[in-house]
Amino acid sequence: MAHIELTKLCENAVDARYDIQYLTTEAKNEALLKVAQALLDNAEDIIEANAVDVENGKKNGMHPGLLDRLTLNDKRMEGIAEGLRQVAALPDPIGEVFEEFERPNGLKIKKVRVPMGVVGIIYESRPNVTPDAFSLTFKSGNVTILKGGSDCINSNIAIVKVIRDTLKSLGINENAVQLIEDTDRAVTTQFMKMSEYVDVLIPRGSAGLIRAVVENSNIPVIETGTGNCHIYVDRNADLEKAIHIIINAKTQRIGVCNAAESLVVHKDIKEKFLPLFAKAMKEHNVEVRADKDSRPLIADALEATEEDFGREYLDYIISVKTVNDVDEAIAHINKYNTGHSEAIITENKETAQRFLDRVDAACVYVNVSTRFTDGFEFGFGAEIGISTQKLHARGPMGLKELTSYKYEITGEGQIRP
Template sequence: MAVFEELREKCAMAKEASRKMGALPSDKKNEVLLKMAQSLIDNMDSILEANGRDVERAKQKRLSSALIDRLTLNSKRVQDMADGLKELINLSDPVGEIDGMWKRPNGLTIGRIRVPLGVVGIIYEARPNVTVDAAGLCIKAGNCVVLRGGSEAIESNKVIVDIISKAAYSAGAPQGCVQLIENTEREVVNQFMKMNEYLDVLIPRGGAGLIKTVVQNATVPVIETGVGNCHTYVDDEADLKMAEEIAFNAKVQRPGVCNAMETLLVNEKIAKEFLPPMVERFKRAGVEIRGCEKTRAICPDVVSATEEDWATEYLDLILAVKVVRDIDEAIEHIYKYGTKHSEAIVTQNYSKAKKFLEQVDAAAVYVNASTRFTDGNQFGFGAEIGISTQKLHARGPMGLKELTTYKYIVLGTGQIRR
């Protein structure tokens, strides 16, 4: 019962604060963001100390190196978090935007105006930077936020939320606009997903298991963020040096994130030329390669891939490699195993690039670029709340506009309906 009361109390506080938060003018919201950013820098030692406890516990539990990387903060990452808040200040505030205005024959003037969603609940795993990104984005879009992070980052999250919530309140935001559910028991998630009285929308950020659980069990409306089983297809008309750089970056630059490449598809016409140096470079970087039979015929020391490998988001230095007949087989493979997140083709052929763009169903489709760019900051949106792989309301990197909805305003001069 105590667990439920903590959850209900914090959600209720956010709901109450949302009335004032939605009416906060842009300049005041920007003051709040600036104060939050400065407080992160001023309290960096406390943040890193708390994060050190989380990282040490993760190492004792022998969590994967990729997960520990996602969990770890350093001075640069804290500075990046603060800079992300400052970047939001320069972005246009979507609240109050008029999407359209028209006049009816009876004299009524009808307009559609952007308004905050209200209270946004976020369930996420071991990335404490999400705490700051989510809070900043929600505040800029006029929302309150209730955060439920994973147990791996609980010490970091408690300190971060204490710092930014105090800063937000001191700068003029309503008290309760940023809340953290500190209890990490699984039952809390089950109760949180059913807080329809207080939450307007729920956003899960994490692995496939978390997202599936939320989508299948929540009664609060859900925006589904993406599991990223992302592919890169190297065409027979690709610049192979370019393809090597793109594929390496997509897998190795940061393997523990959702826009990292998990499967490399290679056209059979260039596989014998492309794969040996590519595989060797991956192996030097510590990547385990799991290949199809055609891949293993070219690179015999590669581990044999299973059916499960084609459907797996590794979030680690593991890569599935498949040799395909042509672009049609590549697209068919992506259709069967992809998660509609980010897909890329490397080719110098305009017609093939166009075909890939038209036929691949994903939130982001690339030609001659790494899938690692599927990110709100890289797209120019500022920090992001997540990558949506669904098609209703929001798709792709979710920035400020995706954290708003709209209402109709109707101006009359005494009209009545007859």
């Protein structure tokens, strides 16, 4: 894609933003429901296009976890449609009044929620991000420019065509969503420089992609991070509950950022718990890499390195660390985590609260799988990503995280003395 073509695409987005910003809630909801049905009506064509991407991924030796993220089927298409329906059912954030007050000089001031404008999203191997991104940006009054990876280009083209055709049939500016179809990385770099047109950029994908966007963009970036998620099994844990949670967090889907990658265990229960854990991991074909205090209790465990403790595997691998107490667990987690999702398994309320208070992450759980860090599970209908930064947005990003605000000031002729 020549620079002039990318510029034209960005100009289309700027021209469309006020058309979308001024749509009524009813019009946006109707469009989302129509798009949801249209995606199901065209599911066969979308899955056929996706199959080309999946086959190319296999030929290129794509990791099984990434292949899982890439694959669409009837069940996942229904999930995508349900996500759009849920977004349609959510309250419209635009126009919400945060606060309202009057100054001594009679000025009446309102702080009101407004769209961001043009939202750029760069992502990899995740075709479900395409409708999610559209639904959330559209409902929050924004337009979006999508730059998916080459791995899912056929899927994305098919999905975006259905969305744009549906919007056009409803008399809505179809440039509410546009896809950069050129897969050349140079185009992605060009896109990161389009600050004249794009108000915010959101990367979603590997650590390498996110780092590249943060380092090269001159557009403000909301960083969605990788997930080195820990589960700490405390001395007061219900061990059966712990095993159940760990199996879910580690093995339900290995290629997602909220999967557990690291286990931390209190020394007082390691003799009893680690053999149970080892048995469960073996049954689920999970390789264990453990520190010297844990390894003797885990059959076939490999030695964990410093790199293992800080690594997002996205694979059937988990690291293990034994600690002396909850404070050492917290210190270990805060040293190696990525600010995503951390969990404690304990029946001690004071220990649980200490963990909640002191672990530095977007989402901190007590007796719950880390797999719940997800916009759908939080009731947001979908998510634009999981923000691991602290400015503006943190955790699953739904509608409100895609908005800004402005002040509306009303007076009766006041002038400043």
